[in-house]
Amino acid sequence: MSLDVEVKDGVDQETVDAVKELSGTYKYGWNTDIEMEYAPKGVNTDIVKLISEKNEEPEWMTEWRLQAFERWEKMTEPEWAMVSYPKIDFQDQYYYARPKSMVEKPKSLDEVDPKLLATYEKLGIPLKEQALLAGVEAPEEERKVAVDAVFDSVSVGTTFKDELAKAGVIFCSISEAIREHPELVKKYLGSVVPVSDNYYATLNSAVFSDGSFVYVPPGVRCPMELSTYFRINAENTGQFERTLIIADKGSYVSYLEGCTAPQRDTAQLHAAVVEIVIEEDAEVKYSTVQNWYPGDEDGKGGIYNFVTKRADCRGDRAKVMWTQVETGSAVTWKYPSCILRGNDTQGEFYSIAIANNMQQADTGTKMVHLGKNTKSRIVSKGISAGKAQNTYRGLVSMHPKAKNSRNYTQCDSLLIGDKCGAHTVPYIEVKNNSSRVEHEATTSKVDDEQLFYCRQRGMDEEEAVALVVNGFCKEVLQALPMEFAMEAQALVAISLEGSVG
Amino acid sequence: MLEIKNLHVKLEDEDKQILKGVDLSLEAGKVHAIMGPNGSGKSTLSYVLSGKDGYEVTEGSAHLQGEDVLDMEPEERAAAGLFLAFQYPVEIPGVGNMTFLRTAVNAQRKARGEEELSAGDFLKVVREKAKTLKIDAEMLKRPVNVGFSGGEKKRNEILQMAMLEPKMCILDETDSGLDVDAMKLVSEGVNALRDAGRTFLVITHYQRLLDHIKPDVVHIMANGRIVKTGGPELALEVEQNGYADILAEEVA
Ligand SMILES: Nc1ncnc2c1ncn2[C@@H]1O[C@H](COP(=O)(O)OP(=O)(O)OP(=O)(O)O)[C@@H](O)[C@H]1O
């Protein structure tokens, strides 16, 4: 089968420089000292109403949330994933936390609290409307990236809104979209991930506080990359964000997502929902570099990352590509999925999941082939070190009408040391006889001969491991946009620090 | 340059003695060759000197310019100027040859407290050196040694050596698997690096290589020991008569 992957040359040139620059363990573990406003702890109908009220939502939205909450109360937490963690007390955390300076909504980026601006500056995501120069040498090729910055429960600002609006692209926080573009939100919200989808998605539907919204009109190629940067700052607070992306007929958008959180002793919950609607001939690329605080070596603290991400290729020839680099979080439970509904639609999933120390990752994808001649490709690279457990869980389902469809799955696991584990759990259902599914899986150990070779040439052990592991992940790193690829390579190295010796 | 005294080495996990008292004195600016039957311990000597795991030094010492190398990490030995061209170069999937080289060069520069080479400067130097070894741009981009032919792997080792400019170069059967032209290229590469401050230890089975890289001293290793040392004529003797006479002499 021929699903073309764009191959970029020299993506890994800067690996080592970046690694050196970022040396130290978790780099984003600091917190911002800022006055916050909290809703009372716990979740109940009053909290749901309060969140809706804080966001100045219309009644239909409040209703939608309340219905979700009613369902959630009747549901039970899923236990099938290969992860274990202490029972979460859903009443012992905050569901809404916003900086006091955000109570009066800033009208422009200039009015945003300097402390918040400084926070994003320090994270390397300046909220300024400037071209991104890092890693790109030719000035003519300046690349702009628009950012929506989410801090705990609220979006603090979105860059390049006006420039995007000129192209007809709507990029704003979801709370703003609910107020300003209710017809779009009503039509699409919950249409990909239904309210009742799963325990965490249902909870998210009830209590999501903010997130990003994107609408690309028919025939428009979004003139720049869009991104959302999620920062959890407040203690004992869960982050529940919602992202809705709509690519109308024949449009194209590339979207990036980054996330970090301070280092704390108690675990924190992050339960997001991302919905993507892709109409006829449209294409969406969604890339994530997930770097939530992973907890310490003994497994204390860290983020529980329970996320539902799904793309619906509704129209014929629609295309979606998920790329994820999962290096953080204490527990990851995440399966970005593709519903290949239209005929000739394509779904791709490229994943690097790294679990070190006591981290647990259970991640993969679902490719649901409904239309004729649909194609999907899965490339998963799992790396386990320390005492970590890493599971790839994937479903490929070919429905009776999905004639002549194809899937190719490649699932590679790399072990560093002998106390960690890698597991591959593929589910395959083929309900017609003209479709084909191919699955390849390998498990290997970091090879001592390779490490010695690198060290004989002068690299220290960690540098050698980083290089070998980056090589192992190459196919996925190449699928990332350039700026992200560099960051991701550096992250691969950092998240493996202390894994050898 | 490199002083090896009474070196005894056994396998770490097994009670098997491999080197049984190796003495070698390699002066700066000289080319020494080691020949010897299969399994006599030549590669083991090169691994122990470069710090590979799995061996235990039970007796003896090795000093590089006065420093005890056996006490250093492999990367410290590399930064101190010790280089091993592997008998079997290792493949590293997904890592570009160029990236590997640059990482290695800069790691050593950093370890020695020198300024790192910028991407531009590095590129210029690599291209030039690659050209003399007839390594094309395509091969520089490919993952390290993956899918390289035997001869290409050996040429790649010499390119790494040329880039790293080590003081003490150990070449372990770099001639094996080379065609006549490649042998010439590799030898020229080595000869270009010969200078008063650099020493070579060339492990080989054949006089052929030594026609191109003229040794100053030739040693014969057998059963974990240097059993005979002489001039270039010793290699010719081996080529003609094999090891039987030399080994018989030793026993007697
Ligand atoms: N890791 C190991 N495990 C078991 N035996 C080993 C190991 N390393 C070396 N040996 C043994 O030690 C002896 C010396 O091996 P070595 O590779 O040094 O020989 P050599 O002189 O390089 O031979 P050749 O000319 O064939 O390359 C051999 O008998 C070999 O089998």
Ligand SMILES: [Mg+2]
């Ligand atoms: Mg050998």
